[in-house]
Amino acid sequence: MRESLKAAGLLDDLYHLSVRELHDDLLLLDGDGNEVATWKQDYPYDERMNHREYTRTVRLLQIEMLKMQSWVKDTGQRVVVLFEGRDAAGKGGTIKRFTKHLNPRGAQVVALSKPSERERTQWYFQRYIERLPAAGEIVLYDRSWYNRAVVERVMGFCTDEQYDYFMATTPRFERMLVDDGVQLFKLWFSVSRAEQRTRFITRVVDPLRQWKLSPTDLDSLDRWDDYTRAKENMFAHTDTPHAPWTVVRSNDKERGRIAAMQWVLSRLEYPSKDNDVVGKPDPLIVGDPDSVYEQSEREVH
Numbered sequence: 001m002r003e004s005l006k007a008a009g010l011l012d013d014l015y016h017l018s019v020r021e022l023h024d025d026l027l028l029l030d031g032d033g034n035e036v037a038t039w040k041q042d043y044p045y046d047e048r049m050n051h052r053e054y055t056r057t058v059r060l061l062q063i064e065m066l067k068m069q070s071w072v073k074d075t076g077q078r079v080v081v082l083f084e085g086r087d088a089a090g091k092g093g094t095i096k097r098f099t100k101h102l103n104p105r106g107a108q109v110v111a112l113s114k115p116s117e118r119e120r121t122q123w124y125f126q127r128y129i130e131r132l133p134a135a136g137e138i139v140l141y142d143r144s145w146y147n148r149a150v151v152e153r154v155m156g157f158c159t160d161e162q163y164d165y166f167m168a169t170t171p172r173f174e175r176m177l178v179d180d181g182v183q184l185f186k187l188w189f190s191v192s193r194a195e196q197r198t199r200f201i202t203r204v205v206d207p208l209r210q211w212k213l214s215p216t217d218l219d220s221l222d223r224w225d226d227y228t229r230a231k232e233n234m235f236a237h238t239d240t241p242h243a244p245w246t247v248v249r250s251n252d253k254e255r256g257r258i259a260a261m262q263w264v265l266s267r268l269e270y271p272s273k274d275n276d277v278v279g280k281p282d283p284l285i286v287g288d289p290d291s292v293y294e295q296s297e298r299e300v301h
Contacts, residue, residue: 038194039251044284054254060277061261062101069102069138071270076135078182081264082144085189086227087220088199090250094189094257095140098264102138111142124148124166125173132182145170146186149234154226155219167237174243185264186238188231188247190293193224195251228297235289247292249285259286 040046072079081098083091099107110131119127125145133139143151148166152158158166178184191199200221220227239245246263250256262281265273286292 038192038198041192041194041251043192043249043251045252045255048252049254049258051254054258057258057277058097058261060274061258061265062097064265064274064277065098065261066101067272068265068268068270069106071268072138073106073136078133078135079138079185079268080133080177080182081138081140081185081187082146083140083142083187083189084144084146084150085187085248085250086191086196088196088203089189089191090253090256091142091189093253094248094250094260095142097257098140098261106136107138107140108133109140109142110144124162132177145173146234146238149238150227150230153230154223167233170238171240171243174238174240178242183268184243185267186243186245187260187263188245188289189250189256189260190247190297192251197221231297239289245289246286247289249292255282255285262286 039048071077083095085091095109099109108131110128112127112131115122115127128141128145131139131141145166148158148163149170153163174184235245248256248260248263259281262278263286265278266281281287283291
């Protein structure tokens with residue numbers, strides 16, 4: 001691990017950092033030479049969301065989630081939410097807030113490990129299809145079939161032919177799901193380059209988070225531009241009218257979690273919806289890929 005950290009350039013950042021300091025913001029220099037917290041990089045707000053407001057809002061949205069789940073069960077709906085994004089972008093924490101009070105019999109989180117030897121010989125989508133919901137169920141994928149479009153592409157875990165086939169067939173695959181009545185949401189969690197680095201550093205220091213840090217994560221630090229190009233190409237091929245992508249800016253994790261929950265709830269018409277709670281998702285935080293992006297990503301060619 002030490003050699004991996006050294007290769008990723010993180011050791012120097014760790015000399016004076018302790019677990020006690022994890023709640024302090026790490027800093028970077030902006031274009032004018034001023035020190036700013038890394039989470040503020042390319043971010044539309046100067047202050048984090050008030051924690052008391054966040055706690056209250058999340059609780060109210062979780063009540064709405066329960067209403068939605070009752071409707072899904074009573075009417076036989078099938079809901080699929082894909083959680084994608086860069087490493088340390090906040091996918092896992094958001095999934096926990098989505099599911100915290102849901103009945104686990106009707107709401108499942110799917111987080112598949114790398115494919116077995118047998119699974120490598122199957123049709124690529126096969127092991128994901130096996131976990132799709134039946135009537136009355138909600139399935140949340142903590143990374144999905146889009147592994148091929150970004151992680152596998154950047155890390156060289158798939159061939160060019162496999163990648164091209166995925167890009168060509170995924171819109172048709174998702175069209176079949178939607179035409180069959182599946183409510184499909186595709187969420188991409190975005191994080192700035194500096195903030196991603198800060199989150200990796202805290203994972204190294206905090207023993208309760210070290211399990212989240214893998215060699216692939218560390219490799220991604222030097223492959224920012226490659227991941228950006230892969231993500232943009234994925235959007236270009238798979239952001240379709242029947243299965244659009246939604247980007248969630250999550251430098252402020254709490255704002256990002258709320259925006260993601262609001263986005264999904266606002267697009268499902270379940271009984272007794274409290275529109276004052278669900279509200280209108282913040283367009284500065286969540287929206288289509290052309291409207292919500294990190295400026296540092298737009299500068300990659």
